[in-house]
């Protein structure tokens with residue numbers, strides 16, 4: 464008998480589940496509340512879509528429950544980065560690995576990833592319903608029914624060129640299913656559709672939710688001086704301390720903004736900082752702006768230079784000016800006038816620049832979220848252990864990865880495993 468599978472959420476994990484389930488012979492319907500599917504996918508990798516990573520996955524994922532990490536790694540062994548590449552190649556999308564292990568579509572356009580997923584859905588007869596708000600899920604022992612309303616426009620929102628028009632009416636409808644896959648994402652970048660409403664649906668089905676916090680996000684910091692260094696990009700080594708204990712370290716291009724710190728190294732430590740601030744712990748980032756300087760800076764023969772000029776030879780001018788101001792060195796003061804001790808103190812300040820984190824930036828700015836449905840509430844195939852017949856996938860679950868393609872890998876892996884299992888043909892166990 465053909466399984467009727469309903470999928471709530473047409474993002475990365477939902478579309479992967481739809482394709483996998485349809486390939487396995489199921490009749491699939493995707494219910495999406497935005498006017499089109501895959502909005503977030505288009506933004507990934509700065510529009511290029513870093514769709515997976517060939518490096519070892521160990522140490523690249525987090526969950527609030529350490530016991531769940533082994534489940535994450537087992538999942539990513541069952542469906543690994545090579546499986547993702549083969550999955551997409553099977554859909555006609557060729558990929559390329561870069562030096563850091565990150566994998567991108569050949570044409571480096573995120574839209575091509577969405578195109579092949581949509582095309583595969585079309586080819587396999589997947590019904591995609593957009594502009595639908597789910598009101599109720601009524602789960603029975605052998606399936607269930609979703610009640611939803613669909614916004615009807617005179618012209619589809621995506622085609623009238625004026626943004627979102629006002630719907631002319633709403634149509635109430637229902638969908639009966641044998642299996643349901645919840646793929647509604649997290650709360651990161653809610654403008655793309657992942658507005659956190661998936662958590663309420665999961666709760667409705669009996670699941671608990673680990674507090675959801677922004678991750679892969681900028682950090683807002685205390686200090687009135689940030690405006691003066693906003694826009695600076697600098698190679699730096701950063702170390703995160705939580706209540707005085709080292710909790711993370713990264714190297715890379717740091718970006719300074721008018722409210723705090725940003726850039727890939729900050730994103731990588733941000734989920735630890737966000738969790739610490741949530742627990743009201745003190746959170747400090749030590750920045751070494753001279754980490755990439757080869758050898759010790761010398762003051763020999765530099766006495767005639769202004770201190771600010773000397774420091775500008777090692778770092779960004781705005782940072783040099785800030786350090787001089789902080790250490791009371793005048794704009795025109797030369798190295799000889801300031802004296803070696805004060806100049807060396809400036810250099811030391813560039814090596815040991817401390818910022819106090821006040822909070823992570825908002826969900827609007829986050830790439831992913833930490834928290835969500837505990838992994839211990841789902842099976843190896845992502846079937847709900849609370850509500851038979853239901854599967855939960857993607858970022859809705861309490862799993863988040865670092866930057867580099869790891870989050871999409873999680874979305875594809877969980878989507879395919881759940882899609883296949885829901886269709887009655889578990890991955891590699893046919």
Ligand SMILES: Cc1cc2nc3c(=O)[nH]c(=O)nc-3n(C[C@H](O)[C@H](O)[C@H](O)COP(=O)(O)OP(=O)(O)OC[C@H]3O[C@@H](n4cnc5c(N)ncnc54)[C@H](O)[C@@H]3O)c2cc1C
Pocket residue numbers: 471472473474475476477494495496497500501502503504506507508509512513514515595596597646647648649651652655656657658659660661664829830831856857858859867868869870871872874
């Ligand atoms: C700017 C940005 C760049 C990123 N770049 C990368 C990258 O290069 N590599 C990488 O690995 N990861 C990247 N990520 C993270 C990655 O995009 C996500 O981890 C991934 O999309 C999560 O997939 P998902 O299917 O769980 O959720 P989503 O892709 O967010 O999809 C959820 C879908 O469900 C729909 N939905 C939500 N609630 C409901 C509801 N109640 N009813 C119906 N539909 C609903 C949403 O509209 C959405 O279409 C990036 C994220 C952002 C924001």
